[in-house]
Amino acid sequence: MSLTADTDLVDSFRDGRKIRAFARAIDNCYDGRPLAIMEVCGGHTHTIYRYGLAQHLPPGLKLIHGPGCPVCIMPKERIDAAIRMAQKPGVILVTLGDMMRVPGETMSLADARAGGARVEVVYSPLDTLKIALQNPHHRVVFFAIGFETTTPMTAVLVESVIAQKIKNVFFHINHVLVPPAVRALLEQQNNIDAFIAPSHVSVVTGAGIYQFMVSEYNRPVVVAGFEPVDVMQAILMLLQQDTPRLEIQYKRNVDMKGGLKAQQLVNTYFEIAPEFHWRGLGPIPASSLQLREEFSSHDAAIEFADECQLKPVPDHKLCLCGEILKGRALPKDCRVFGKGCTPEKPLGPCMVSSEGACAAEFKYGSLL
Amino acid sequence: MCLAVPARVESCDSEKETARVETFGVQRDVSTRLIDESLKPGDYVLVHVGFAMRKIDIRQAEETLQMHNKIIHEFDS
Numbered sequence: 001m002s003l004t005a006d007t008d009l010v011d012s013f014r015d016g017r018k019i020r021a022f023a024r025a026i027d028n029c030y031d032g033r034p035l036a037i038m039e040v041c042g043g044h045t046h047t048i049y050r051y052g053l054a055q056h057l058p059p060g061l062k063l064i065h066g067p068g069c070p071v072c073i074m075p076k077e078r079i080d081a082a083i084r085m086a087q088k089p090g091v092i093l094v095t096l097g098d099m100m101r102v103p104g105e106t107m108s109l110a111d112a113r114a115g116g117a118r119v120e121v122v123y124s125p126l127d128t129l130k131i132a133l134q135n136p137h138h139r140v141v142f143f144a145i146g147f148e149t150t151t152p153m154t155a156v157l158v159e160s161v162i163a164q165k166i167k168n169v170f171f172h173i174n175h176v177l178v179p180p181a182v183r184a185l186l187e188q189q190n191n192i193d194a195f196i197a198p199s200h201v202s203v204v205t206g207a208g209i210y211q212f213m214v215s216e217y218n219r220p221v222v223v224a225g226f227e228p229v230d231v232m233q234a235i236l237m238l239l240q241q242d243t244p245r246l247e248i249q250y251k252r253n254v255d256m257k258g259g260l261k262a263q264q265l266v267n268t269y270f271e272i273a274p275e276f277h278w279r280g281l282g283p284i285p286a287s288s289l290q291l292r293e294e295f296s297s298h299d300a301a302i303e304f305a306d307e308c309q310l311k312p313v314p315d316h317k318l319c320l321c322g323e324i325l326k327g328r329a330l331p332k333d334c335r336v337f338g339k340g341c342t343p344e345k346p347l348g349p350c351m352v353s354s355e356g357a358c359a360a361e362f363k364y365g366s367l368l
Numbered sequence: 369m370c371l372a373v374p375a376r377v378e379s380c381d382s383e384k385e386t387a388r389v390e391t392f393g394v395q396r397d398v399s400t401r402l403i404d405e406s407l408k409p410g411d412y413v414l415v416h417v418g419f420a421m422r423k424i425d426i427r428q429a430e431e432t433l434q435m436h437n438k439i440i441h442e443f444d445s
Contacts, residue, residue, distance in 0.1 A: 009374040009412060009429060017444065018436050024443040043371055096417065124418025126399060149372075153419050156401050200372050203414065203422050226371065229436060236439075252429035253414055253422055262402045262421075 013227030022232035023056035029239045036062045041198035042069030042355025049360035051228040064327035070146045071353035073278045076313035079104035084307035086117040095143040105313045125157040132169045149200040151175045152262035158269045170300040180287035197223040206258030225250035280325035321348040331361035372416035
């Protein structure tokens with residue numbers, strides 16, 4: 001069999017016939033014991049909802065949504081810092097689209113832009129270079145977000161800024177790490193039996209970063225691709241493990257080592273930050289990145305020390321995002337879900353982000 | 369946020385570290401700064417926020433699809 005078209009790398013992993021065949025294989029293999037599987041990554045949550053995969057699983061097998069949504073775990077104070085910088089005259093804030101509508105304490109970046117702040121949305125971090133060169137008298141701040149998947153791209157932007165001697169670019173770094181978040185979950189609670197590990201974080205880091213989940217916490221782990229057939233195959237692989245192991249379902253893109261150039265770049269420009277306050281999970285030490293000191297001339301936390309002062313801002317009283325991100329509540333458990341909190345008027349990030357559990361439930365839930 | 373799409377390499381510029389790729393008929397330029405291996409036209413890459421993240425292992429993809437066919441064979445009604 002030879003691959004000649006896009007269809008073979010995408011459609012064949014969305015094939016309904018395969019989803020149903022895997023559902024039967026899972027049913028055949030399942031021994032009836034209650035099992036809670038967490039999919040860490042918001043992208044997987046979205047696939048599960050979009051293709052209605054939970055319906056295909058035996059009733060004792062529960063899927064729990066995890067905190068792998070970098071927009072969802074961003075605490076309000078970091079959004080507010082970005083807004084304060086954007087509102088300063090002579091500053092342009094550059095962001096990926098995902099962050100635009102997430103509410104801070106009083107407003108979102110979209111609201112700030114409507115109010116006159118200069119906020120630019122980019123598809124690629126590298127688009128920041130053109131903005132900086134075209135606006136040499138502005139200070140351009142890149143709002144860096146994402147897990148390990150996206151950190152190498154920010155690193156390339158840092159590298160380019162330095163190589164091209166572009167002095168007016170600064171970085172508001174909010175890159176977070178998967179393993180410390182998962183470790184915090186496993187320490188804080190006992191309701192997760194097995195894990196579907198992220199797809200594209202693993203492309204960069206290699207699957208080896210999840211080994212501790214097996215060796216220290218005795219949980220089975222399978223690294224799955226994003227398509228529905230990938231997820232179903234990963235669930236089958238989890239059930240077929242006799243003793244907990246780390247396995248890779250997403251073999252076409254993931255191995256144990258990951259991307260070496262990407263890892264080297266990240267290491268060159270970033271180091272582990274002391275602590276990051278995760279929405280839902282609370283403060284976790286050594287769970288995020290900061291720019292290395294030698295690049296402090298491009299660090300927004302220093303250039304805009306005032307605006308970047310982080311005072312924890314509590315979530316809306318009725319917002320259940322925190323519990324949802326830990327897998328301890330479902331969107332429908334939230335009193336404001338679909339009423340006071342909708343995609344048009346979101347109270348919390350889980351409703352805004354394309355990977356948020358609430359957004360997925362709102363969009364696809366009524367179809368089930 | 370972490371969504372990445374497969375794309376086919378149409379041409380590469382190893383000096384500029386970019387490649388022209390195609391996904392579902394749409395062509396665009398991506399950075400190849402993060403790719404460990406060398407790329408050539410006809411290769412497939414995973415694209416995320418304007419970067420090629422990795423060269424897709426087509427042999428592994430084919431093996432995975434063959435495994436799927438086994439499941440269909442055994443469990444299709």
